[in-house]
Amino acid sequence: MRGRILSFMFLVLVCFLLSSCKSTPEDELRKTVWDQLSEHTKEELSDGWKNATITTETLKAGISSVKDSSYIGKEVYRVSFPSDRSYVLGNVTAFVDMDTKKVIGFDLRD
Template sequence: MKKLFLIALSSVPLFCALYGCQKESSNKLEHHQMKEANSNEKQQLDVRENVWNQLTNEDKKHIDGNWKGASVQKIILRESMGIIKDKKIIGKEVFIVDYPSKDNPTLGGFAVYADTKSHKIIGYGYRD
């Protein structure tokens, strides 16, 4: 009985130590995931502004507001999606930055395609 008591007593600190290590690893993973999500969000914010800075004044006349009102998504670019300057990007992942439009709502937003690394404009979406 005494051996069983000693085994149980020595198991408690071991269990606590293992649980603490697991908890620490879990916290590190959560912190890393949050940091990665914040980085992705910052990158999306940056691409909206970077693309905005490349637009002509004529392009900006069609946009309601400024770069902060745009939405961003990553998509696989297809040739049928708009006027694409760089055809070698077709079939690859790009950002689509969609600015709200001042024009007739049936035309939709003012969509711009940008490279995921350089944020350089590579094309414009069709408008109805």
Template sequence: MKIKLMLLCFLLMMTLIGCSKGTTESKSLDEMKMREIAWNSLEEAERKTVIGDWKQAEVTLAKWDDIGVKTAKEKSKSIARVLFKTTFDPLLGSIGIYIDTDANKIIGYDLRM
């Protein structure tokens, strides 16, 4: 009986570990896709000002009201913000790009002063 209980606990633990690992990987893939969409939208001059590896850009969830300059007319339900740190951050601020995660399209930008 004790062996059956230990075996059951082991199988349950392996199932939970397997499920959580898959969730983390899919989240990373979504974040990388958002980074790629944002990076590909930048002009070469903007790319040259980005500090560090663009593949490490910060990706966060955002709301429609957070977008400074909207390029879409319809509200999106799921929005990601990709933030690139640049050499001009002290003067203009970082480059922030908002992406509709369902359509994988850019829907807005942060204001840069």
């Protein structure tokens, strides 16, 4: 009986650990965008990709370095990584195509 209880508790623990290891769609997007950043940019992001915030936004002209004007007026992801230099320049914020998950440009920094 005791062996069954221990086996059951072990099984519950394993299931809990495995379920917590699954990545969310948001985590996958954060990691995908992180992988597209230059090494130079990553150097100022000591927190890595896990603390990035994700929002959606209608892209407006003049607020970013997006060169493809076909994105103006369209909904895109805005993925913002906390920067070690945010007090001077602000965070590193990438605009991302919602379908392809490709970085299309960056928010302007001070």
